[in-house]
Amino acid sequence: MSVLSMKNIFKSFQNLDVLKDISLEVSEGEVVAVIGPSGSGKSTLLRCATFLESVDAGQVAYLGEAVDFRKKASIQRAKGCFGLVFQNFNLFPHYSVLKNIMDAPVTVQKRNKSEVYQQAIQLLDKLGLADRTDAYPCQLSGGQQQRVSIARALAMNPKILFFDEPTSALDPELTGEVLKVIRSLAREHMTMVIVTHEMAFAREVADRVIFMDGGIIVEEGTPKEVFDQPRQERTRQFLRNYSGL
């Protein structure tokens, strides 16, 4: 079943065409890695999928239901389907770890507080943060903050989770703990779209790899196909910068 379907998406800023006729289908349980050089439009693609940017043309559908961008209710319904993990976490600094995770499920989804609390505790436990429930974001390391932000997204019970370079803002020694969490989510067949510069990780965790350049999808396939036998010269050129694969 298709969780996300983007069809013929166009997006430009002023006179800069950033997405040129991009189509992307993600089915349930699938892990898609998006790679590509800086400025190729990866973040913009995620921002269009999560309605942080409006598309100029094209269609976005969640769980088979096309989003009608003129209708607030349609957008709000679709928002309930996805979560987004930012490069720089964007945790709410004035909320404790627990409140960061619980607030949206309680105020936005109007769920029962004690049920949300149970879930939050479980998530924190699973993400290795059981002892940090009362801490504030500023008291946590980058890796811990990113894990909290993943827990915050998961607490909304999304059908699909987007990651925009989840480890790029972290010190190298902290990327491991975040990648570990994403890896375990992949094992549980969480549907995910991950924009990343961690090629080894993309190869390991993704069912499908998408290579973007200049606002188009240049090549896509299994990690083996894209990394070992890239058909496009541009893909080969890009991958040459990442040795040791």
Place this chain on the structure above:
Amino acid sequence: MIVSAIDVDKLMLMAQQMSQGVATTLSLFILTLLFAMPLGLLVSFGRMSKNVIVRNVTKFYISVMRGTPLMLQLLVVYFGPYLLFGITISPSYRFPAAVISFSINYAAYFAEIYRSGIESMPAGQYEAANVLGYGKGQTFFKIIFPQVVKRILPSVTNEIITLVKDTSLAFAIAVLEVFTIAKQIASAQTSMVPYVAAGIFYYLFNYLVAFIMERVERKLNYYH
């Protein structure tokens, strides 16, 4: 002995008159904050509005409030009804006129402080809230505003301290606040004492303001 008895009487009377002034100054101060702080938020919304007309009208309002003397604004608000519409003004309008002038004037200053705080918030906070499904109002009042308060607290403290001293401008329309009364007693008794007393009052008042605001700041120091 007789002389000192008269002095004591004088002092008692002075203290009594001054304490009435203190009550008036305090009410003027509290009412002004009560009106100006929320009004300032509204004005800052207008200042940041997408609507060009609303934005420019608010901008003009702010520039007039900040660009002309508060004393002049007091006189306009107090005498305006008479000079413009021929409405007879009673002395009981003095205090309300002072509250109105101070409120609309301080609202302009608060608006600019709020705006600077709101505009300093990183876009990521709005985006995170947006993706989580918070509505516009929820995003502002739950996520943005509490953080703005922390950021603008030092500027707000400055503004409040200035207000304490500015209440003395109400003497221009003969509101019986501390300064007006001090001035009356001083000229009646040809004495410096009332001025000294008034000075001590304003100083202690602001000392208290600074103390409270420092407490509040420390209370918000649990995150950064």
